[in-house]
Amino acid sequence: MDITIENILLIGSLLLLASVVAGKTSYKYGIPTLILFLIVGMAAGTDGLGIEFDDPQLAQFIGIVSLNFILFSGGLETNWGSIKPVLWQGISLSTVGVLLTATLMGIFIWLITDLSIYEGLLMGAIVSSTDAAAVFSILRSKNLALKNNLRPTLELESGSNDPMAYVLTIAFLGLVINEDLGLWSIVPLFFKQMLIGGCSGLLFGKVSKYTINKIELGFEGLYPVLVIALMFITFSATDFIGGNGFLAVYLCAVYLGNQNIIHKKTILKLFDGLAWLMQIILFLTLGLLVYPSHVLPFVGIGILVSVFLIFVARPLSVFLSLSPFKMKMRRRFYVSWVGLRGAVPIVFATYPMLAGIDKADMIFNIVFFISLTSVIIQGTSLSLVAKWLKVALPEAVKRKTPVDLLLSEDAKTAMAEIEIPRNSFPVGMKIVDIKFPKSTIIAMISRDSKFITPSGATVIEAKDILMILSDSQEGIAAVYDLLQIKKQRAR
Numbered sequence: 001m002d003i004t005i006e007n008i009l010l011i012g013s014l015l016l017l018a019s020v021v022a023g024k025t026s027y028k029y030g031i032p033t034l035i036l037f038l039i040v041g042m043a044a045g046t047d048g049l050g051i052e053f054d055d056p057q058l059a060q061f062i063g064i065v066s067l068n069f070i071l072f073s074g075g076l077e078t079n080w081g082s083i084k085p086v087l088w089q090g091i092s093l094s095t096v097g098v099l100l101t102a103t104l105m106g107i108f109i110w111l112i113t114d115l116s117i118y119e120g121l122l123m124g125a126i127v128s129s130t131d132a133a134a135v136f137s138i139l140r141s142k143n144l145a146l147k148n149n150l151r152p153t154l155e156l157e158s159g160s161n162d163p164m165a166y167v168l169t170i171a172f173l174g175l176v177i178n179e180d181l182g183l184w185s186i187v188p189l190f191f192k193q194m195l196i197g198g199c200s201g202l203l204f205g206k207v208s209k210y211t212i213n214k215i216e217l218g219f220e221g222l223y224p225v226l227v228i229a230l231m232f233i234t235f236s237a238t239d240f241i242g243g244n245g246f247l248a249v250y251l252c253a254v255y256l257g258n259q260n261i262i263h264k265k266t267i268l269k270l271f272d273g274l275a276w277l278m279q280i281i282l283f284l285t286l287g288l289l290v291y292p293s294h295v296l297p298f299v300g301i302g303i304l305v306s307v308f309l310i311f312v313a314r315p316l317s318v319f320l321s322l323s324p325f326k327m328k329m330r331r332r333f334y335v336s337w338v339g340l341r342g343a344v345p346i347v348f349a350t351y352p353m354l355a356g357i358d359k360a361d362m363i364f365n366i367v368f369f370i371s372l373t374s375v376i377i378q379g380t381s382l383s384l385v386a387k388w389l390k391v392a393l394p395e396a397v398k399r400k401t402p403v404d405l406l407l408s409e410d411a412k413t414a415m416a417e418i419e420i421p422r423n424s425f426p427v428g429m430k431i432v433d434i435k436f437p438k439s440t441i442i443a444m445i446s447r448d449s450k451f452i453t454p455s456g457a458t459v460i461e462a463k464d465i466l467m468i469l470s471d472s473q474e475g476i477a478a479v480y481d482l483l484q485i486k487k488q489r490a491r
């Protein structure tokens with residue numbers, strides 16, 4: 001069956017519906033939802049229902065767009081307070097760890113296949129990073145709480161190591177095409193990509209915050225659209241000047257997620273939904289692109305490479321990259337086990353196909369098998385291995401993520417009505433600029449005998465009565481201190 005303008009919406013919506021239903025079923029039985037999305041795509045493809053899709057360029061484009069949303073959503077949900085204690089561990093894993101994994105994998109693949117050393121290193125680079133979509137979705141769908149900042153470490157690594165894998169993939173692909181370049185050509189490319197990408201991400205983050213808070217759009221629904229535009233501008237502009245767009249998008253989102261911005265709740269909710277949508281579309285697309293019959297001849301090699309990656313390359317790279325830091329052995333073992341490969345390696349495997357190198361099909365099919373086995377083996381056992389290694393927290397003490405706290409519908413435990421005196425500090429300021437404690441919300445404003453449901457763009461006026469809800473009386477007290485107002489009444 002060929003995909004045409006007439007049937008693309010019907011086919012797409014049916015596949016989307018099937019993926020959502022499969023995702024609900026998989027959650028019940030502990031199967032990673034991403035596997036079901038991939039299987040739905042494969043079942044609908046050429047070797048299944050017969051939908052013809054053989055366009056690596058379009059698949060790559062869909063992959064890049066999807067990764068933008070997934071990384072941006074993950075960045076928005078990253079709490080700076082949580083990742084700050086593990087920042088250098090995360091950076092070491094996402095740079096040194098990725099480089100070691102790529103090198104070990106490349107040498108092993110070169111030894112057991114007929115690929116050249118550069119082709120082996122190219123495949124090693126493609127599978128060197130943990131997959132943000134897989135890690136974010138599996139950890140959060142399972143609501144898995146881990147001891148001693150393990151979860152922030154894993155999410156920081158998965159969100160920030162794709163840029164390193166991308167640089168290595170592009171670099172080794174260049175060496176496969178032109179072997180005269182030499183390995184040292186990677187060094188300037190690495191620093192250029194990372195430095196420009198990092199600086200651009202923070203710069204665009206600040207520009208985005210200013211734009212969101214200062215622009216007057218008039219409609220709440222337009223603010224998420226504005227953020228999407230800013231996200232793509234961040235990626236494309238950074239890529240245009242030679243930086244790493246994926247790193248820039250992630251850092252921009254981390255910055256925004258830890259700032260007070262107008263309609264933040266709406267933006268977070270939309271991006272959470274869009275991230276799921278993009279994960280489904282991405283895995284469906286990659287499932288349609290692959291031919292299961294073409295993967296079967298490489299199952300033997302795929303098993304060897306997968307076993308080496310899961311039990312040798314990943315653990316070695318984790319232990320070596322974390323060697324300068326204090327961390328118990330069982331926690332290091334768990335970090336090495338959460339080395340999920342997913343859609344990102346498959347997307348990166350389309351680059352050799354588009355470059356037209358001889359062994360591109362072999363690389364793509366082996367990478368697909370590695371990603372499939374990784375999510376099946378490691379993804380289904382995260383909770384079990386966490387219990388074995390005693391790194392899981394009991395249900396009663398599970399911490400909430402920033403998004404959980406912001407989007408929670410649970411009732412607050414403290415409330416106060418605060419009247420704003422004339423000529424006081426907050427008069428004439430937007431709520432978003434006052435920087436209220438994150439544990440508190442302004443539920444309503446009483447103004448001239450009328451009640452207003454506030455947003456971040458609402459300007460505080462004299463004699464306003466703010467109805468403040470907080471998790472604790474300490475949060476209420478912090479609001480009084482912030483507003484520089486003497487305590488009036490609270491309940």
